[in-house]
Amino acid sequence: MMNTTNDAADLPSTELDAAVGVPLLGQIDRRRFLAVSGVGAATIAATAYFRPSIFFGQANAAVNQSSTTANNIIVNIFLRGGADGLSFLSPLDDRTYQSLRPGVAIPDASALAIDNQFGLHPAAARIKALFDSGHAAFIPAAGSPNNNRSHFSAQAMMDKGSSNDPSLRTGWLGRYFAATSGASDDALRGVSVGNGLQPSLRGSDAIATPNLQSLSLSSAGSGASSNQIQTALRATYPAAPNELLRAQGAAAMDIVAEIAPVAATSASPAGWPTGFGGALWPIAKLVAAGYPIEIATADLGGWDEHDAMGSATDPNGNQYKLVADLDAALGAFFDFIGSAASRTTVIITTEFGRRIAINGSGGTDHGRGMVMMVLGAGVNPGVHGDWPGLVDTDNGDVKVVNDFRKIYAEVLGRRMRTTNLASVFPGFDTSQANWLGVTTA
């Protein structure tokens, strides 16, 4: 947990103060200082723009506060490309499965049994351990009622939290923030790790970043000091003619200040898994440090295995490597966040599952029902929802019988402070009667 006893200590201020001709601030609220003292010609614009809750010292106050208020956290992981559900959670003792997937199906003897009907991929040892400790739930045959096998349309539906509503421009997590906008406007409420915002967060002010270092303002090479640069940016961006630059520029300044205490020590520890671990590291660090994150997102691509999925018991097989990468990163994540795991729930989803039968190249084409996973805090361990089996299919694919929104709505409804689930999932029955019991009451 972070120690932040001195608001001013995190930001060297000499040059900033010299630039505006005031002494070191000490305990003075820096946001108010900026508002009253002004910088250059931009005083009015800056005062009007900067978001009220977080600036400099206040950011640290928010960190301290969070360690006592201890908000819950959702980490939404999207496996892009259509991850094969049958390679996460395979039906045991199922002759159809074994016969349609020669060389690719998980042998019963190798599956990590969850119950007498399903087993996990041999590479999913950490997920299995989470299940064994009561922290993993699985929902097979999940997906959208909309029968669309395009990556991009199906992903858009999942990210929007809609089966196909043309009027929706926002994502389901973006609407969560809209539905709870009064609760907090911390700049780090929503964090999307990757190149650009996960579309589920559209409509929110969540930030997107590939890593923590990128959120730290550098003056390298310029000859100006970091504080001089910040002073100039603070004065220019609130008056930018373009609204997007104005809003995101100012939010960026908030974040630079708030992230400063951890940005300097942002390298992952020795032994941290490479691959997807790199995407989960910034989330792990911020969660463990007590930042008031509510939603974090990360994407993992590469699941579009049209050929050579490989044997489920071969560590060099393509599907094995994908599952192992995800599994190792999740294990390291829960290890690192320690006690914060008691308030952190991970949702793992993908746009669709893959065809039951392998194609002529040892791969699988786009299918329908996939497997969702919910890991961590508040989980009711086990397999949930209906299972249609592999005989009664949707054109050769696992049928979708468990609407993905049931899981989203339930996790939001039980774990987060949403009071208006209907506004997050318009046109969908979000009542408890429609939940699957993935979480505990």
Next chain:
Amino acid sequence: MTDSQHQAEAYEAHSSRRDDAESPTSTKRVAASRIFDRRSALFGAGAAALAATAAACTPASAPETPVSPVPVAPTTLPATAATPPSSESGETQAHILHIARRLSFGPTPQLLDAIQAAGTTSWIDQQLAWESIDDSAMDGILASYPRALMTATEISANLDQKRTRQEMAAATIARAIWGKRQLHELLVDFWSNHLNVNINHDATTRHKPTDDRDVIRRYATGRFANMLVASAKSPAMLLYLDQALSRADGGRLPIENYAREMLELHTVGIDGGYDEADVKEVAYLLSGWGIANRNDGGFQFRPQWHNMGPLATGGDVLGWRPNGLTGVAAGESLLVYLARHEKTATRLAYKLAVRFIGEHIQPTDGVVSSAAQAYTANDTAIAPMVRSLLLSPEFRASSGRKMRRPIEYFASILRSVQLQWDPARATNLSSTVMSQLSLLGQVPLAWETPDGYPDFDAHWTTAGAMVARWNLATLGSNSFGAPSPQFDANRILGTPAPATVGDAIDRAAIAILGEPLEANSRAAILSASGQTSMTPWKTTSNARAVIAYVLQTPQNQIR
């Protein structure tokens, strides 16, 4: 276009935020006093208006005296405030700057002069006829990135995947920085994303330079039907979307991946009217299309893997029927048919309009249908479609409405700081390209999925990305560490040295932005540096800091 198609595209285009604010090229500007020496031809005409505004907004700026001891660059027009606008109707300096920003990787003094000299329409036509532009200087630069020009056989002979990717990325950025065929290069970027092949895919890397040369660059302004057929036979595409492995003999199911993406992304679009049965039919139709081998093979059709599937016994794909054709001839016939399809015409015109005009354009707008008609009337020719868009009133009115994406921002910074090519530092440039554009999320040719890098501002202009951009600008102010003589900050400010800090800021703005700074930005820079406009500029003054501030401004994010 149906609602759902529109919706799918709008989803990508993310239109919740609209920039309806003042255009950056508005006349509400601070005039830079002694800048007209360097940019005489371009800014001469606008000087009077700018000076009038300047007197009102910037008391600190020097008196308006467009006189300088610096030699005036050769131009076709005298640098006086009395210079009339160019002969083209409605030609303005603002429009020239708009064209330079939007149709190149960043305005430079030389580029602005060239557009001014040619006239905007003629300049666009010259750029569309890119093969007639002598760009032989690029050959010498590209010689430092030999893998970017190699065949798969040559690359395989001494395989180094990482280096191949680095050299391709560096060659792409080098052309953006130093190439004279700027509009062609922007179209190459567009088509590279439209027919995306991720260079990081293990199997595609060695074939990507061939795809880049023989599919994308070759046809970037040519007929789309030719580009599409070339792409379908390109080893990089055949491997990236698994088509090379698709066989439908002996009861095997063909791989649907390429067939689906070709319909959904390359041609008619998600709501082009096809269904799942059509996807399967096209997958059968193309079964057997592949390559001789993964290391160096060109296109090879394997008749023994080919099976016409359901189309052999009737049915159609969006109205196309084999009519007795099989094998390669049948596939080619379908591809050409789809390239000529009206849905394809509209979709390509709309995507190009978003790229070159802005997200406010809708698929049903007249500017889109006019461009689609130009495409169809010229049998899928790309240049007339692009020309139609670029000469439209909508293009002219779109100044300031698009943000630079990371590649454009990165290349523009190196153009702004006038980085000089140095073959001894070729590796330094390629590693800088990889590391910086990785942080910004747009390594050239490396988007993972077949839809190509997103083309809407909100994707690229997030709070986290803004910090990364500002950091890029500070590094760029030192040209990413390139030593003299590759980089000299004072050269950007011109000779003789500026007299005052205000003068230095104004010169940096003209050199980098092609126009004066907005008043607020100028004041902010002075304030941050703790100086006034009239503070004397000394030999010890920090030119790099001034350049960093200007590179970071909101104005420099606009393309």
